Amino acid sequence: MAHDTPKSILALSDQCVRCGLCSAVCPTYALTGLETESPRGRITAMQAMASQDTADASLLKARDHCLGCGQCQSMCPSRVQYAQLLERSRSRHPPRLPASERWLLRLVKSPLRLKLAAAILPLARPWLLSRGFPPSDPCPPRDQPPARPRGRVALFLGCVARWADGKTLADTRWLIQQAGYSIADTPSQGCCGALHQHAGQRETARQMAEKNRRAFQGRADILLYSASGCAPMLEPLNNTLPVKEAFHWLVGQLPAPRLRESRRLALHLPCSLRQQPEAARALRQYVEQHCQKPVLVLDSGCCGAGGAHMLRFPERAAALRQPLLEALETVDLLLSSNIGCALHLRAGLYQQGRDLPVQHPLSWLRSLQEENPACTL
Numbered sequence: 270m271a272h273d274t275p276k277s278i279l280a281l282s283d284q285c286v287r288c289g290l291c292s293a294v295c296p297t298y299a300l301t302g303l304e305t306e307s308p309r310g311r312i313t314a315m316q317a318m319a320s321q322d323t324a325d326a327s328l329l330k331a332r333d334h335c336l337g338c339g340q341c342q343s344m345c346p347s348r349v350q351y352a353q354l355l356e357r358s359r360s361r362h363p364p365r366l367p368a369s370e371r372w373l374l375r376l377v378k379s380p381l382r383l384k385l386a387a388a389i390l391p392l393a394r395p396w397l398l399s400r401g402f403p404p405s406d407p408c409p410p411r412d413q414p415p416a417r418p419r420g421r422v423a424l425f426l427g428c429v430a431r432w433a434d435g436k437t438l439a440d441t442r443w444l445i446q447q448a449g450y451s452i453a454d455t456p457s458q459g460c461c462g463a464l465h466q467h468a469g470q471r472e473t474a475r476q477m478a479e480k481n482r483r484a485f486q487g488r489a490d491i492l493l494y495s496a497s498g499c500a501p502m503l504e505p506l507n508n509t510l511p512v513k514e515a516f517h518w519l520v521g522q523l524p525a526p527r528l529r530e531s532r533r534l535a536l537h538l539p540c541s542l543r544q545q546p547e548a549a550r551a552l553r554q555y556v557e558q559h560c561q562k563p564v565l566v567l568d569s570g571c572c573g574a575g576g577a578h579m580l581r582f583p584e585r586a587a588a589l590r591q592p593l594l595e596a597l598e599t600v601d602l603l604l605s606s607n608i609g610c611a612l613h614l615r616a617g618l619y620q621q622g623r624d625l626p627v628q629h630p631l632s633w634l635r636s637l638q639e640e641n642p643a644c645t646l
C-alpha cells in the first residue's frame with residue numbers, strides 16, 4: 270500500500286526526539302526495564318527496518334512485543350503518531366504469527382465461518398477449558414421489541430464476542446429495547462478487522478471495514494458497539510451512520526435506577542476504552558455513583574491481552590496480568606469493557622482456582638435496571 274513505504278515510515282519515526290518521557294507509561298518497559306522494550310527503543314527498531322527495508326528477528330521481536338496500548342502516544346510531548354507508525358511498519362514487515370493466531374484470523378474474516386463457529390462452540394468447550402478459557406454460557410436473546418419504537422439501533426456483534434460472550438450481547442439487546450428502540454436486522458455484518466490490523470494485514474482490515482459499512486448502510490439510525498477494542502475500526506463507519514459506545518449511549522436513554530449495588534466492584538478500564546476518554550469517564554462516574562462501596566478502578570498499565578498479544582506471547586501476557594489479579598483479592602465482581610481483556614482476566618482467575626465473576630459493564634447495567642438481589646436502597 271502507498272502508505273506503507275519506507276519513506277512514510279521514516280517520516281513518522283523521525284518525529285521522535287528521543288526524550289524517553291514515554292517510557293514511564295509503557296507496560297513492557299515497566300515489566301523488563303529494557304530500552305528495546307520501550308516506545309523509544311521500538312521507534313528505533315522500526316526506523317532501522319525502514320531504512321534497510323528488511324527485518325531481522327531481533328528487530329521484529331522488539332517491535333512486536335508492543336501491546337498497542339497507545340499510552341506512549343497519549344503522553345508524547347512531540348505528538349509522535351506512534352499507532353500509525355506501528356501499523357505501517359507491521360504492514361511493510363509483517364509480524365511472525367503463531368499457528369493459533371493464523372487460524373483465528375482466517376476464522377473471523379468470514380461472517381459465514383463466524384456463524385458456524387458460534388454453532389459448534391458447545392463442542393469446543395472441553396478444548397477451551399483445557400487452555401484456561403472458560404466460555405460463558407450461550408445466551409440466546411429473548412427479544413421484547415417496544416410497541417412504538419423511538420428509533421432503530423444496530424448492534425455490532427464483533428467476532429470473538431458472539432461465540433464467547435453471548436450474554437453481553439443478549440443483555441445489550443435487552444437494554445436497547447428497554448430504552449424504547451428496536452434492533453435492526455444486519456445479517457451480513459462481520460468482524461471489525463482489528464486483529465488483522467494488529468497482524469499487519471491492513472488491506473484485509475480495510476476490506477472488512479468496507480463490508481461492514483455496506484452491512485449497516487440504511488439499516489439503522491445509530492450503530493452501538495460493546496467491545497472497546499473494535500472502536501478504532503468502526504470509526505470510519507461514522508460517515509454512514511453515528512457510531513457510539515453502547516454503555517455511554519444507553520445510560521443517557523434509560524431511567525435512573527432506584528437501587529444501588531451493594532457488592533464491592535472492581536472496574537477495569539481497558540487501554541482501548543481509555544483511548545475514548547469521554548466514554549471511559551462516563552462509565553467510571555456511573556459505576557461509582559451507583560455503588561454503595563468504593564469501586565476499585567484499574568485504569569493504568571495493560572492487562573497483557575493486547576489484541577492477539579496473549580496468543581503470540583502467553584507468558585509475557587500472564588506476567589503483565591499478574592498485578593491486576595493480585596489487586597482483585599477483596600472484590601466480589603469484576604467489570605471490563607473489552608472482550609479480549611475479559612477473556613484474558615477470566616482465564617487468569619480460572620487458572621488460579623478463583624471464582625470471581627467477570628462481567629461486561631452492560632450486563633451489570635442490566636442487573637441494576639432489573640434490581641437484582643445485590644441492589645439495595
Ligand code: SF4
Pocket residue numbers: 284285286287288289290291292308309341344345346347348349
Ligand atoms: S515517542 Fe515522544 S515521548 Fe517517546 S521518546 Fe519519542 S518524542 Fe519522547
Ligand code: SF4
Pocket residue numbers: 294295296297298307308311334335336337338339340341342351
Ligand atoms: S503502545 Fe503501549 S506497549 Fe507499545 S510502546 Fe507504547 S506504551 Fe509501550
